Amino acid sequence: MFRKKGPLIICGILLFIVWNALLIFILLGRFxxxxxxxxxxxxxxxxxxxxxxxxxxxxxxxxxxLESQNKILLQxxxxxxxxxxxxxxxxxxxxxxxxxxxxxxxxSKFQSSRAVIPILVMACNRVTVKRxxxxxxxxxxxxxxxxxxxxxxxxxxxxxEMIASxxxxxxxxxxxxLSEISVPAGHRKFQGYYKISRHYRWALNQVFNSxxxxxxxxxxxxxxxxPDFFEYFKALHPLLKYDPTLWCVSAWNDxxxxxxxxxxxxxxxxxxxFFPGLGWMLLKELWMELEPKWPASFxxxxxxxxxxxxxxxxxxxxxxxTLTFGRKxxxxxxxxxxxxxxxxxxxxxxxxxxxxxxxxxxxxxxxxFENEVYSAPVVTAEELKNGKLSGxxxxxxxxxxxxxxxTLARGLGLMDDLKSGVPRAGYRGVVSxxxxxxxxxxxxxVGWTKYDPSWS
Numbered sequence: 001m002f003r004k005k006g007p008l009i010i011c012g013i014l015l016f017i018v019w020n021a022l023l024i025f026i027l028l029g030r031f032x033x034x035x036x037x038x039x040x041x042x043x044x045x046x047x048x049x050x051x052x053x054x055x056x057x058x059x060x061x062x063x064x065x066l067e068s069q070n071k072i073l074l075q076x077x078x079x080x081x082x083x084x085x086x087x088x089x090x091x092x093x094x095x096x097x098x099x100x101x102x103x104x105x106x107x108s109k110f111q112s113s114r115a116v117i118p119i120l121v122m123a124c125n126r127v128t129v130k131r132x133x134x135x136x137x138x139x140x141x142x143x144x145x146x147x148x149x150x151x152x153x154x155x156x157x158x159x160x161e162m163i164a165s166x167x168x169x170x171x172x173x174x175x176x177x178l179s180e181i182s183v184p185a186g187h188r189k190f191q192g193y194y195k196i197s198r199h200y201r202w203a204l205n206q207v208f209n210s211x212x213x214x215x216x217x218x219x220x221x222x223x224x225x226x227p228d229f230f231e232y233f234k235a236l237h238p239l240l241k242y243d244p245t246l247w248c249v250s251a252w253n254d255x256x257x258x259x260x261x262x263x264x265x266x267x268x269x270x271x272x273x274f275f276p277g278l279g280w281m282l283l284k285e286l287w288m289e290l291e292p293k294w295p296a297s298f299x300x301x302x303x304x305x306x307x308x309x310x311x312x313x314x315x316x317x318x319x320x321x322t323l324t325f326g327r328k329x330x331x332x333x334x335x336x337x338x339x340x341x342x343x344x345x346x347x348x349x350x351x352x353x354x355x356x357x358x359x360x361x362x363x364x365x366x367x368x369f370e371n372e373v374y375s376a377p378v379v380t381a382e383e384l385k386n387g388k389l390s391g392x393x394x395x396x397x398x399x400x401x402x403x404x405x406x407t408l409a410r411g412l413g414l415m416d417d418l419k420s421g422v423p424r425a426g427y428r429g430v431v432s433x434x435x436x437x438x439x440x441x442x443x444x445x446v447g448w449t450k451y452d453p454s455w456s
Contacts, residue, residue: 115237117215117281118147120207121170122199123163125156129221131325136219137169139227146230149173149211151203153195173206175199183297193297201294208284215240217281222326225251225279226346229321233281235352236269236315240283245362246271247286247312251279251321254424255414255433257342261319262434267350268318269357270432271365273451274422275303275314279322304419306453315360316425319346339415366428373430373441381411384435393438400445402455408442421451 119136123129133150140146148170150163155178163172181194207216217233219225226232229251236249253261254276262268277300295302302308323345324336359365376396379389389395399405402418409416414433415424423431429444429451 114145115215116145116147116213117217117233117237118149118207118211118213119217119219120203121148121150121219121221122196122203123150123152123159123221124154124199125159126221126326127158127162128325129159130162132219132221132223132225133163133166133170135225136229137166139225139229141230143169145234147171149207151175151199151206153199154178173203175202177202181296187297190297197295197297197299200299201291204287205291208287214284215281217279219279219322220324220326222324223279223322224325224345226321226323228346228349228352229279231350231352232317232321235355235357237281239315239357239360240281243361245312246315247282247309248275248314249281250276250314250316252276253316253318253320253343254339255431256318256320256344257339257413258344260414260433260435261344262439263319265318266346266348267352267355269360270316270318270425270427271313271360271362271369272316272425272427273309273311273313274419274424274426275300275309276316276425277303278324280314301419304422306420306451309420313362313427317346319344321346335415369427369430373443374446376441381408384412384440387436389436389438394441395438396441396443398443398445402452405442405455412442414442418455420453421455 119140121129121132121136129150133148136148140148150170151173152160152163153175155174160172160174163170166172175198177198181191181198183191183194187194204216207213215237232251233249240246240249250272254274255261290303290308320343323343324340359368372394373396376394378398379395381397383389384395384397397408397412399408402421405418405423406416409423409431412433412435414431417424423429423442425431425433429448431442433440433442
């Protein structure tokens, strides 16, 4: 814009010069001794008084014109000075505006939207589904934005009646195929896992294909949700949508027991390579990818295999937004008595939708995460247990094999199992936890590159 003003200034100056040259030429042509003399000599000579009067009028007009042109010239020079100043400052101004615009675009990309995200409650034969549904309805901020769909398998009448009692507050759908499933030899005791996998496939197809939703939050019938459960998922939905390195958002921290989390960091979020489940959100695009190869059983461990995960991560919280109260189930209470019943459910409402979550993008997150982990001093489990760590932390405990990880985790009271080489709640091989008021990381040596699927 500023470059186009230069030619206009030059044209203005040239116009000024030409105008005055023409004016002088015209005035000279009206004085004796020039072409005007012919009219005087041919006729009666004008009187001297009239000539002088005309001359004075012409001089006055000339002075007036010169004064007017001088004002125009001064205006042109003034504008030129202003244009030069604008040109000088314009680049810096545009740079500031562009920087502000880019920052705004990054934040706005991850700002929560009014997307409709249904809650899919997977139910079977637990009448205690009432506890799950009551909390969902208590904390749900909008029935329009968070419709509840309860999908029931098993055909259990009492559970069906309990669900039906909620009337129009939710939608009740029923798995039509209740037949027994033919399972491989030796898997008869696992038939429940086959039925669950079949139910998931049917229910998710209903959500995405029949109801035509673009995202869903899956909740099992034995989960209780936190007060900010909906706020959490609403805020992270845009991040899941725009970051291709993510494939789910989970409300669960596998090591989220009292004493292993920082109670002052209820807003703290992590990336994790371990699929947590237990209250999680996925997009329709992911389901379209997974559905054609959906497994006959053990769907959650299948999700943790590298062929499905494809180096993608999930988001998880420091403090869980779900709590399981279902000790009895197909897993026969595995992990429940030792770990799951001690998981702390968040009680402090965190306004996630007003916070900037762009720090969870992979590029930004990885650099900060690795700097913190590998700048932390290495300590031993014995030093930690004996209270010999001085300073606020963080501190790092190092492992180099599957067995050394299991020994460390088991000794510290953390979940020690690995799925396709990935530890629970781990990211880039690192497990973060809190102990004795200090942040600690169980981490592989510097230079870690990838998981070893044989570590299972």
